[in-house]
Amino acid sequence: MDLQIKGKKAIMAGGSAGMGRATAERLAEAGVELFITARREERLLVAATEISEKYTTSVTPIVADSSTEAGRRALFEACPDPDILAITIKPPPPNGSFLDVAPDMWRESIDTALIGPIEIMRNYIPVMIEKGWGRIVNIATFSAKNPMIWRLMSGPARSALINYTASVSREIAQHGVNINNLLPGMFSTEGAAELLPIYAAAFDLPEDEETCMNHFLTNNRIPAGFVAEADDLAPMAALLCSPLSRFIVGQNIVIDGGQHASLF
Ligand SMILES: NC(=O)c1ccc[n+]([C@@H]2O[C@H](COP(=O)([O-])OP(=O)(O)OC[C@H]3O[C@@H](n4cnc5c(N)ncnc54)[C@H](OP(=O)(O)O)[C@@H]3O)[C@@H](O)[C@H]2O)c1
Numbered sequence: 001m002d003l004q005i006k007g008k009k010a011i012m013a014g015g016s017a018g019m020g021r022a023t024a025e026r027l028a029e030a031g032v033e034l035f036i037t038a039r040r041e042e043r044l045l046v047a048a049t050e051i052s053e054k055y056t057t058s059v060t061p062i063v064a065d066s067s068t069e070a071g072r073r074a075l076f077e078a079c080p081d082p083d084i085l086a087i088t089i090k091p092p093p094p095n096g097s098f099l100d101v102a103p104d105m106w107r108e109s110i111d112t113a114l115i116g117p118i119e120i121m122r123n124y125i126p127v128m129i130e131k132g133w134g135r136i137v138n139i140a141t142f143s144a145k146n147p148m149i150w151r152l153m154s155g156p157a158r159s160a161l162i163n164y165t166a167s168v169s170r171e172i173a174q175h176g177v178n179i180n181n182l183l184p185g186m187f188s189t190e191g192a193a194e195l196l197p198i199y200a201a202a203f204d205l206p207e208d209e210e211t212c213m214n215h216f217l218t219n220n221r222i223p224a225g226f227v228a229e230a231d232d233l234a235p236m237a238a239l240l241c242s243p244l245s246r247f248i249v250g251q252n253i254v255i256d257g258g259q260h261a262s263l264f
Contacts, residue, residue: 003242006031010084010241013037013066013075013120016047018189019139019237020088022230026238027084028055035079037064039071066116075120081127084241087117088139090191091154094198101152113140113157118164121179125172134177135241138165139233142183145252146260150202158183162252169250178249180240185256186216187228224257 010027014020015036024036028051036051038044041063048061062078065071066089091113095101117138128134143155144162162181169179186192193209200207205215213227233255239245240253254260 001244003030003238003244005084005242007033008083009033009035009079009081010086011035011037011075011079011082011124012086013064014088014090014139015086016040016044016061018088018191019184019187019230019233020086021047021051022234023086023088023137023139023237024059025051025055026231026234027086027241028052028057028059030238030242031055031057032084033057034059035062035075035082036060037062037066037071037075039063039065066120067112068116069119072116072119072123076123081131082124083128083131083133084135085120085124085128086137086139086237086241087120089113089116091141091157093153093195094150094202095152098149098152105153109153109157110160113154114160114164117161121165121168125168125177128177129172129175132176133243134175135245136165136177136179137237137240138162138179138181139237140181140183142185142254142256142260144181144183145254145262166250166252173249176246178240178245180245180248180250181252182233182237182240183252183254183256184233185228185254185259186220186222187230187233188213189230220259222257222259226257228255228257 010032012024015024016038048059052059064074140158143151144158
């Protein structure tokens with residue numbers, strides 16, 4: 001399928017690993033001029049080189065933390081006028097007891113998972129409206145819709161994010177600018193691997209990925225029967241970044257192998 005985005009400028013904020021990297025690859029494959037950000041420089045530079053060589057396209061790496069004003073400024077200066085904007089961030093790690101979640105932890109979660117994406121969108125939406133076309137996709141989390149007591153640092157801020165985009169997307173769709181969100185369930189990514197020690201400690205398991213994933217699958221029914229790979233989300237992200245999604249506005253698409261049953 002031709003995504004019809006060849007030559008467009010696309011940002012993947014959070015594009016050096018996991019679902020962000022997989023999405024960056026799908027966009028590069030479709031022929032965009034790509035800008036990818038991350039906080040950690042070494043992995044970012046490797047990703048940019050690998051993607052650019054694999055798809056023979058321009059990939060500009062920008063070391064930038066989306067949760068800080070300075071990081072966002074670096075992104076805005078490097079790419080002032082994108083057609084496509086995809087955003088993901090890594091929220092603070094899982095909390096212990098809800099009783100231990102103090103105000104500074106909420107602030108970190110909100111700076112990272114809510115204010116960061118909102119401020120990036122708020123900067124670029126006028127640019128896209130001026131062009132008369134734009135696509136924005138947030139890769140957030142299924143815990144925005146399906147609260148989990150151990151993901152208070154991830155879910156509530158993203159519930160607010162999808163509330164925000166539900167309103168804003170309907171305000172700007174008349175200008176050809178669409179916002180949609182993807183809400184992933186359990187994916188085997190670099191980010192998930194970094195959480196293994198916390199998961200293993202919580203259930204008194206050895207820290208290897210296979211043991212933890214098997215434990216997760218045994219204790220959480222995923223009708224699809226497996227934990228996903230990053231590229232189980234990326235094609236949908238790329239589709240939402242294309243003109244083919246022109247009638248999809250303000251939606252929250254759960255990609256979780258059917259783990260959570262819900263009519264809405
Ligand atoms: N994996 C899962 O099972 C799962 C489940 C539910 C929800 N999710 C959500 O899905 C999203 C993607 O998860 P993932 O597992 O693909 O993550 P990942 O493997 O950790 O990749 C995240 C990417 O974003 C970058 N990043 C993180 N925080 C950033 C920030 N503040 N500013 C700029 N770049 C940032 C990371 O690089 P740096 O670290 O170098 O910045 C990396 O390139 C996350 O929001 C996560 O909460 C994941």
